Amino acid sequence: xxxxxxxxxxxxxxxxxxxxxxxxxxxxxxxxxxxxxxxxxxxxxxxxxxxxxxxxxxxxxxxxxxxxxxxxxxxxxxxxxxxxxxxxxxxxxxxxxxxxxxxxxxxxxxxxxxxxxxxxxxxxxxxxxxxxxxxxxxxxxxxxxxxxxxxxxxxxxxxxxxxxxxxxxxxxxxxxxxxxxxxxxxxxxxxxxxxxxxxxxxxxxxxxxxxxxxxxxxxxxxxxxxxxxxxxxxxxxxxxxxxxxxxxxxxxxxxxxxxxxxxxxxxxxxxxxxxxxxxxxxxxxxxxxxxxxxxxxxxxxxxxxxxxxxxxxxxxxxxxxxxxxxxxxxxxxxxxxxxxxxxxxxxxxxxxxxxxxxxxxxxxxxxxxxxxxxxxxxx
Amino acid sequence: xxxxxxxxxxxxxxxxxxxxxxxxxxxxxxxxxxxxxxxxxxxxxxxxxxxxxxxxxxxxxxxxxxxxxxxxxxxxxxxxxxxxxxxxxxxxxxxxxxxxxxxxxxxxxxxxxxxxxxxxxxxxxxxxxxxxxxxxxxxxxxxxxxxxxxxxxxxxxxxxxxxxxxxxxxxxxxxxxxxxxxxxxxxxxxxxxxxxxxxxxxxxxxxxxxxxxxxxxxxxxxxxxxxxxxxxxxxxxxxxxxxxxxxxxxxxxxxxxxxxxx
Numbered sequence: 001x002x003x004x005x006x007x008x009x010x011x012x013x014x015x016x017x018x019x020x021x022x023x024x025x026x027x028x029x030x031x032x033x034x035x036x037x038x039x040x041x042x043x044x045x046x047x048x049x050x051x052x053x054x055x056x057x058x059x060x061x062x063x064x065x066x067x068x069x070x071x072x073x074x075x076x077x078x079x080x081x082x083x084x085x086x087x088x089x090x091x092x093x094x095x096x097x098x099x100x101x102x103x104x105x106x107x108x109x110x111x112x113x114x115x116x117x118x119x120x121x122x123x124x125x126x127x128x129x130x131x132x133x134x135x136x137x138x139x140x141x142x143x144x145x146x147x148x149x150x151x152x153x154x155x156x157x158x159x160x161x162x163x164x165x166x167x168x169x170x171x172x173x174x175x176x177x178x179x180x181x182x183x184x185x186x187x188x189x190x191x192x193x194x195x196x197x198x199x200x201x202x203x204x205x206x207x208x209x210x211x212x213x214x215x216x217x218x219x220x221x222x223x224x225x226x227x228x229x230x231x232x233x234x235x236x237x238x239x240x241x242x243x244x245x246x247x248x249x250x251x252x253x254x255x256x257x258x259x260x261x262x263x264x265x266x267x268x269x270x271x272x273x274x275x276x277x278x279x280x281x282x283x284x285x286x287x288x289x290x291x292x293x294x295x296x297x298x299x300x301x302x303x304x305x306x307x308x309x310x311x312x313x314x315x316x317x318x319x320x321x322x323x324x325x326x327x328x329x330x331x332x333x334x335x336x337x338x339x340x341x342x343x344x345x346x347x348x349x350x351x352x353x354x355x356x357x358x359x360x361x362x363x364x365x366x367x368x369x370x371x372x373x374x375x376x377x378x379x
Numbered sequence: 380x381x382x383x384x385x386x387x388x389x390x391x392x393x394x395x396x397x398x399x400x401x402x403x404x405x406x407x408x409x410x411x412x413x414x415x416x417x418x419x420x421x422x423x424x425x426x427x428x429x430x431x432x433x434x435x436x437x438x439x440x441x442x443x444x445x446x447x448x449x450x451x452x453x454x455x456x457x458x459x460x461x462x463x464x465x466x467x468x469x470x471x472x473x474x475x476x477x478x479x480x481x482x483x484x485x486x487x488x489x490x491x492x493x494x495x496x497x498x499x500x501x502x503x504x505x506x507x508x509x510x511x512x513x514x515x516x517x518x519x520x521x522x523x524x525x526x527x528x529x530x531x532x533x534x535x536x537x538x539x540x541x542x543x544x545x546x547x548x549x550x551x552x553x554x555x556x557x558x559x560x561x562x563x564x565x566x567x568x569x570x571x572x573x574x575x576x577x578x579x580x581x582x583x584x585x586x587x588x589x590x591x592x593x594x595x596x597x598x599x600x601x602x603x604x605x606x607x608x609x610x611x612x613x614x615x616x617x618x619x620x621x622x623x624x625x626x627x628x629x630x631x632x633x634x635x636x637x638x639x640x641x
Contacts, residue, residue, distance in 0.1 A: 039555050046555040059451070068554045080551050088451040138557045152555060218588035260561045261597040298557050302588045327587055329560055331553035344452075364456075373550035375560070379583070 027103060027110040028350035030132065032342065033125040033290075034115045037137015037297070038148035038157050038178065040332065041117055045151050047332065051136075052092055052100055052113050055340065059087030081333040083368040087340050102343055107357065108350030111343055118177040119147040119281060120165055125290060126283075132292035132342070132354075136335035140180055141190045142217050142303025143271045144282075145295065148178035154199025160278060174281045182282035183295075185307050186215035188271040189223065189255070191264045192235050195242050203244045203277060205268040207251040218302045220268065223255040227268070230254045235267060273307040283312055292354065294324040294378070296335045301325035301379050319353040324362065328376040337365035338378060470495055470502035478509045485509075489517070497525045533576060538618050540569035541605060561594035570605045577617050 034051060036042060042050045046067070054062055063078030063085040078085050092100040092113065100113040116122055122145060125133045135145045140158070148157030156162050156172075161179020163169045187205055195202045205211065207229025213221055229251030232239045240246045253268040270277065274284020295304055305325050308314050314321055326334055341361040349357050366377045440462075447455055469491070476488035492499045503518045543565035552560060571590045578586070593601065608614050615622050 046553065075551065080553050086450065086452045086455060088453060141557065218584060219592070221588075222592060258595045258597065258600075260559045260595055299587075299591070302584050302591070305584055328591075329552065329556050329558050331556050333553075346453075364452075373548070375550070 025108060025350070027105075027108050029110050029112060031128065031130065032111055032113045032132045032134065032339070033128065034113065034335075034339070035122045035125060035133060035135045035137070035145065035147075036115065036117045037135065038146050039151050040137050041149065041151070042115070051115065052339065055090040055343070056092050058089045059084045062087070077332075080331065081336070081368070081372045081374070083371050084333075084336065088344065090340070090343055104343060104345070106346040106348065108348050117147065117149075119145075119161065119179060119181050120175055120177050122147060122181055123175060123281065123286070126288040126293065127286060127290070129289045129291075131290040132294070133288075133290045134292075134294040134296060134335060134338060136296050136332070139295070139297025139300050139303060140184075141194070142184040142188050142219075142299070143269070144180045144182040144184055144273075144304070145297065146180045154197070156200050158198040159200035159202065161281075174278050176281065179281070180278060182271060182276045182278050183273045183304050183308050183312075184271045185217040185220075185303070186270075186272045187211045187220060187268050188217040188303075189220040189257075189266040189268045191259060192239070192254070192267045193264070195267070196236070196238055199242070201244055202239070202242055202267070203270040204252040205270055206245075207253045211253070211268065217271070218306065223257060223266070226255045227253045228255065235265065273312055283308060283314070288314060288321075291320055292322040292324070292358065294338060296324075296326055296330055296338060296378070298329045298376075299326060301327050319355070322354060322358055324358070324378050326376050327379050328374075330374075330376040333369055333372060333374055334365065334376055334378055337368050341365055467502060470498055471505065474499075474502040474506065474508070478507055478514070492521065497529045500525050500529075530576065534573070534617055537569045537573045537576070541566050541573070541609070543569070561591070563594055564598070564601075566605065567594060567601055570601075570608065573608075573614075573617075577613075 036051070040047050048067065049062070049065055054065075063076060063082070065077045066074045067077055067080060068075050090102055092102050095101055095112070099115075102111045102113065103109075104111065116125055122133075122135070125131055138146050140146045143159075146158060148155075148161070150157070157178045159179060160172060161174075161176045162172065163176050163178070164171060164173040165176040207227070210224060210227060211220075213224060216224060231248060231251055232243065232246065233248060235252065235254060240248070255266050256263055257266050258264065272284075273282055276282045276284070279285050305323075309323060314323070316322060324338075338361055341364040342357065345357040345360045347356065347360075362378050369376055369378075443458060447458060473488040473491040473495075477485050477492060479485075480488060492503065500522050503522050508514050508518050545565050547563045547565060547568060549560055549562065571593060574589070575586055581589075593604065596604070609618075
């Protein structure tokens with residue numbers, strides 16, 4: 001029995017190109033949802049472009065966009081990711097509802113591209129059957145995708161978020177529109193200075209029972225037996241106003257580690273993926289029904305693969321539940337190459353499993369990232 | 380066909396341990412040596428026309444690479460795909476001939492497969508192979524043998540790179556990237572690569588987390604970890620098996636040890 005849909009012939013005129021006018025099988029419609037994080041929203045200081053619109057221009061033009069200045073010297077997209085210049089333009093078409101579409105006749109697929117920038121919409125994206133959800137933003141050292149506005153500006157958006165999701169700032173309840181959607185290990189260690197830098201209220205782990213290995217993030221595991229309880233005064237007196245529990249007599253788990261050869265004090269945070277303080281803004285509170293989830297923040301493979309794939313058991317099943325991660329610090333390059341290659345895969349694959357097209361996207365993205373000198377790959 | 384036939388014979392020489400075969404095979408040209416009963420040994424190409432053809436091909440290839448510089452990705456992809464197919468053609472055709480051909484052709488094809496060293500791995504894995512236990516056994520031995528030889532070459536090269544303390548230049552990261560990239564030296568990457576290649580069974584997630592931790596150490600601690608690892612019995616067994624009296628109980632430590640050797 002064949003699928004009547006795939007056998008039907010329709011007259012097809014590409015909205016992007018009036019010259020295309022032929023008979024073909026109707027394309028498969030695939031929804032891609034780009035979720036942009038608190039920093040790196042399209043148009044913020046670190047992303048002086050609009051995604052996905054800038055895919056309409058040839059890579060050679062994208063490469064000329066100035067990303068930042070250092071000592072008066074401009075640095076362009078091409079200085080950071082030189083291979084972007086060889087990417088062909090993608091004729092995305094505006095749709096009335098603010099989304100975009102791209103018809104790839106080679107694939108037999110009409111891609112509908114939607115961009116979301118808040119946590120409620122991201123949550124909905126995960127719960128959209130068949131969707132390809134890609135997150136481009138900070139991974140919060142493994143705590144999870146983090147939403148908000150204001151670029152690098154400090155505040156609670158870097159942790160629990162603000163408001164109640166209904167437009168009111170107080171009381172803080174979940175689900176809300178900004179802050180972290182949690183999908184990390186139960187306990188995650190981060191440099192103590194990061195709390196001050198981002199200006200949020202930290203939820204530190206009190207030094208009572210040593211955390212269990214299975215509850216710890218990959219970066220914390222090797223330090224479990226080095227953990228030492230320290231008071232806030234010993235950690236950093238400035239943290240008295242930056243933690244949920246400022247009790248001066250209590251001790252919190254800490255250890256001395258290294259970042260790029262420099263000794264740093266790390267503190268252990270309550271994080272998690274289920275029954276978290278942010279519930280239901282955690283992956284334990286829902287089972288994603290999207291078909292693809294590509295978490296392209298920094299080092300998400302080591303931080304988020306274990307909780308999502310091993311603990312939550314959100315695992316690949318046939319043509320469902322594909323997941324992709326990054327192997328190192330990532331910037332806009334990973335998400336850019338990923339989307340480009342998902343859209344421009346050239347083999348017909350409508351109404352077929354996504355596996356081959358996604359493999360292609362992984363391979364081509366990694367070739368370009370590696371050729372750029374990037375240590376990050378998609379896995 | 381003559382060319383393939385000669386290569387097949389050379390391959391057999393190589394498989395018999397004849398060093399001439401290896402030399403000859405490396406120039407990819409027909410030649411002769413004692414086991415082939417043709418009398419003489421020469422590492423020089425015997426077909427100057429073919430050499431010129433190769434040189435012309437090299438020139439064309441370099442020019443095509445240059446031409447790609449201003450092309451878009453579809454052209455890059457097409458070029459890579461075409462060259463990849465060309466590079467694999469001999470091996471794939473030989474595997475097919477070995478699998479499906481008559482006895483004489485299959486014999487020549489198998490000789491060719493034996494002679495192309497590690498280049499035989501992908502075509503044999505891609506198959507299809509002849510469906511009989513002998514063919515499976517032969518393919519298995521070639522694939523694993525070549526992989527082992529290749530691995531050994533990699534290990535010896537990594538050992539050399541462990542002496543190289545030059546910094547690997549950092550790619551410019553877009554501003555705002557969360558976290559600080561760790562500076563690597565060539566020797567640090569060689570150490571991590573060596574761990575990847577000899578530590579079977581560690582999950583990739585653990586390898587990556589371990590490597591990150593190692594790269595973030597100060598240089599003196601990285602040096603110590605490398606020195607400690609190189610002095611270990613299991614490491615010496617990998618580098619120079621004859622220098623170690625007894626094999627370790629297992630190729631893998633009983634508990635996944637960190638890269639720091641702690």
